[in-house]
Amino acid sequence: MVFAKDIMIEAIDINKEYRRAGAIIRALVDINLRVKSGEFVIVQGPTGCGKSTLLNVLSGLDLPDSGRVIFDGENIARATEDRLSKIRRQKIGFVFQDYNLVNSLTAIENIEALLWPTVLSNKEIENRSIAALRDVNLLERKDHHPVQLSGGEKQRVGLARAIIHRPRVILADEPTGNLDPESETHVMELLKKINKDTETTVIVVTHRTHLNKYADKIIKMDKGRIIKIE
Ligand SMILES: Nc1ncnc2c1ncn2[C@@H]1O[C@H](COP(=O)(O)OP(=O)(O)O)[C@@H](O)[C@H]1O
Ligand SMILES: [Mg+2]
Numbered sequence: 001m002v003f004a005k006d007i008m009i010e011a012i013d014i015n016k017e018y019r020r021a022g023a024i025i026r027a028l029v030d031i032n033l034r035v036k037s038g039e040f041v042i043v044q045g046p047t048g049c050g051k052s053t054l055l056n057v058l059s060g061l062d063l064p065d066s067g068r069v070i071f072d073g074e075n076i077a078r079a080t081e082d083r084l085s086k087i088r089r090q091k092i093g094f095v096f097q098d099y100n101l102v103n104s105l106t107a108i109e110n111i112e113a114l115l116w117p118t119v120l121s122n123k124e125i126e127n128r129s130i131a132a133l134r135d136v137n138l139l140e141r142k143d144h145h146p147v148q149l150s151g152g153e154k155q156r157v158g159l160a161r162a163i164i165h166r167p168r169v170i171l172a173d174e175p176t177g178n179l180d181p182e183s184e185t186h187v188m189e190l191l192k193k194i195n196k197d198t199e200t201t202v203i204v205v206t207h208r209t210h211l212n213k214y215a216d217k218i219i220k221m222d223k224g225r226i227i228k229i230e
Contacts, residue, residue, distance in 0.1 A: 006037040007070070008169060008201045009058055014067035016053060027053040028064065029224040035217075037168075038199040040192065042212060045221035051205040054221070055171055058203070059092055060084040072168060093162030093200075095172035099154040101146040107157045108133060108142040114161050132160035136190055152183025159190055169201045170194070176206070188214050 014031035017024050027050045035041050043051050056062035058069060060076040069076050072091060076084060088094075101110050111129045118125065133139045136156040146154055155175060162170050172191065176184035188204075192214050195202045204211070212218050220228040 007034050008037045008039070008072060009033075009035040009203075010068075010070040011054075011058065012068045012070070014054075014057060014064045014069065016057060016062070016064045026224045028057065031067070031226055033219060033226065033229070035201060035203060037201055038195070039201055040195045040214060040216045041201075041203045041219060042215035042217075043203060043205045043219045043221060044207065044209065044212065045227075046207055049221045050224040051207075051221060052173055055173055055203065055205050059088060059094075059171055061088075090165065091168045093165070093167040093170040095155070095158050095162050095170060095175045097174040097177040099146070099151075099158045101154055101157060101161075103146050106143045106145055107138065107149065107160075110146075110157055111161045111164050114164050128164055129160070132164045133157075135163065135194070136160045137186075150183070151179050152186055155179060155183065155187050156190065159187065159194070163194055163198075163200070166198075167200065169203065172202070172204045174206055175204060176208070176211070184211075 011031050011033045014028050016028040017026050031054065043054060045051055053062065057064050060071070060079065064077060067077070071087060076087065079087070102113065105113060108129050111132055112125050115125055130139065130142070133142050136159050138153060138156045138160065141149060141153060149157065170191070176187055179187060188211060191202055191204065194200055218230050219226055
């Protein structure tokens with residue numbers, strides 16, 4: 001299918017440095033990559049190699065010093081802050097290592113909150129949130145608060161929140177970093193299922209090599225560079 005081969009994200013000659021106490025840290029060095037629509041990509045490498053910086057640059061949360069990022073056909077290195085936040089709100093679902101749930105809200109409220117402001121009716125918001133919770137096998141926990149949930153359950157709420165607005169891309173930075181092996185498998189299997197069922201592009205950042213089996217493509221980084229794509 002031609003559509004599935006479309007390029008979703010392209011990074012061209014990206015460089016980014018941080019300066020700290022007189023020292024220069026080359027966080028991203030001559031990065032070139034392409035992520036196809038519907039692809040499941042793992043970005044892999046040791047702590048400090050630039051994985052999070054790369055993810056932030058690909059989503060426009062951070063700007064490169066040089067180079068271009070084409071996200072869904074649009075050069076986001078040139079976009080205004082307004083445009084960038086709209087792209088993130090509409091096209092990207094974020095998953096965080098520490099879940100980033102609001103403790104005062106229930107599971108379903110955490111998910112619904114992502115849709116605001118919205119033109120959807122209350123009924124539609126509820127229907128979508130219930131469907132998302134069902135997708136991550138967590139409907140029976142819908143009225144629980146984060147403190148009542150295990151790490152794996154919290155991350156499944158995080159996944160439901162990441163898909164509620166039907167994004168084109170899911171970006172997950174060490175999504176299983178705080179999870180036990182069983183919960184890790186559950187979360188990865190769910191990500192893979194979402195990827196397959198909805199053709200959502202998924203990029204998972206991790207230093208754990210045993211997760212490689214989930215990927216269509218593995219981008220290996222070291223010291224700010226891509227050292228291998230396989
Ligand atoms: N805001 C920042 N200021 C200074 N240095 C930073 C900043 N963010 C990241 N770095 C440095 O850039 C390098 C890459 O960091 P990061 O992308 O977080 O790596 P990873 O996610 O692979 O662990 C590291 O050396 C880190 O210390
Ligand atoms: Mg990181």
